[in-house]
Amino acid sequence: MEQITAAQFDDLFAAYLPLRLSAFENLKIVAGVLAANGCEFEAYEIKAQLESNSDTQAAQLIYGVKWLQQWISCGRTNGYQQPILLIEDAALIELATAVKITVPILSLQQISFMCVETAHFDHC
Numbered sequence: 001m002e003q004i005t006a007a008q009f010d011d012l013f014a015a016y017l018p019l020r021l022s023a024f025e026n027l028k029i030v031a032g033v034l035a036a037n038g039c040e041f042e043a044y045e046i047k048a049q050l051e052s053n054s055d056t057q058a059a060q061l062i063y064g065v066k067w068l069q070q071w072i073s074c075g076r077t078n079g080y081q082q083p084i085l086l087i088e089d090a091a092l093i094e095l096a097t098a099v100k101i102t103v104p105i106l107s108l109q110q111i112s113f114m115c116v117e118t119a120h121f122d123h124c
Helices: 006-013 023-036 108-122
Strands: 042-048 060-067 070-076 085-087 093-101
Touching: 006 023, 023 042, 023 060, 023 070, 023 108
Parallel strands: none
Antiparallel strands: 042 060, 042 093, 060 070, 070 085
């Protein structure tokens, strides 16, 4: 199966990568962008070891999207101001913990409204 490159990921999600939203909002963005581009994907709640700020890495529960044999992290499930990241090392994902979830698919216009609304409330 085909894998995506970091450049392809950056091109597809360029407008959303600078944003720091909740993990579930990021999940809706990723799902909406992929759906709008006719991509097949699956969304999961899964454990991953993404932060390496100490010698002992603890797995965190994240929202992740599997697309073309690669994973996109939408952030910690309880996290706010989370980045959207391409996970380049699939070994960081604990597949045994994967729980498939259903994500509401938003249109690109709905995603834009969601981002504007979030920006408005962040600055009030």
